[in-house]
Amino acid sequence: MTLVQDAQRDGARLAKACQVMGINVRTYYRWVSEGEVTADRRPDADRPEPANKLSPEEREAVLALCNAPEYRSRPPAFIVADQADKGRYLASESTMYRVLHEYDQQHHRGRQQAPQRKRPPTTHQATAPNRLWCWDISWLPGPARGTWWYLYLIMDVFSRKIVGHEVYETETGELAAELIQKACWREHLTDRHKPLILHSDNGSPMKAATFLEKLYDLGITPSYSRPRVSNDNAFAESAFKTLKYRPG
Known part of the structure; x- marks a missing residue:
């Protein structure tokens, strides 16, 4: 200045x-x-450096304490409290976090599992009719209390056309295989060179061996939702809600 x-x-x-x-x-x-x-x-x-800054020897002591056998899988909050119960104080909780962060040990120490980077979910884009289908099964109330019918529904994502639907008394992979075969006949999809993706959730009929074998014979690629993510199959779920709550 x-x-x-x-x-x-x-x-x-x-x-x-x-x-x-x-x-x-x-x-x-x-x-x-x-x-x-x-x-x-x-x-x-x-x-200027603060007067209470840890010396290199003190920082090494903090790191050694955090990696001790009884503390290597414990957070600094537990270490500070346990040391205080024993009448010892080496550093504050925030200081321990700062030292562990500098040595890249804040998130993975001891027997803890290292963080894993998850891949982004696979997405599909419907660019034309009969390129991407979605399907699901929904329960419908039967004629008596405690009885149910099962609505099998296949929808074309591009046009929102219902390309196949049936109502059965049971929920099996064999019935799903028959429905997908009828839908392909109705849409004249007998050419295996046309790529078709069938998206669904992770229900047992969707992953049944009979159903998967039928998809392989028809040249259809199966696609599944992420576990516990219901909106991955939003088109079929939305169609079911419209059917049940806004009839006609």
Whole structure:
């Protein structure tokens, strides 16, 4: 600051003087806005070390304590509390977290399983009719209490056309195989060179061996929702809700 002010008194422009010193003009004005020079608050500024900063020996002691057999799978909150019960204090909880973070041990220490990066879910895009189908099975109330019928429904995602539907008394892979065969005949999909993807959830009829064998014979690629993610099959679920709550 003294060098910039001396340069101004000698006739230099403030912008040029700040440029030579490696600071911005707005930084200079902020430092002298209150009539006196304030502390440098830039993130990369050199600051004096705090008096209570841990020495290298103390940091190694913290790391050794966190990796001790009785603490290697424990969080710093437990370590600090257990050490306090024993009448010992080495560092605070936040300091232990900071030391572990510097040594890349904050998330994976001891016998804990290392974090795994999950792949993004596979997506399909319907660019034309009969390229992407979705299907599902829904329960319908039967003629008596406690009895149910099962609605098998196949929908073309591109046009929202119902390409196949049947109502059965049971829920099996054999009936699903018959339905997909009828839907392919109805849509004239006998050419195996046309790629067709059939998306569904993870129900037992969808993964039955008979049904999968039929898909292989028809040249259809199966696709499944992620576990416990119901909106991966949103088109079929939405059609079922419209059918049940808005009839006609």
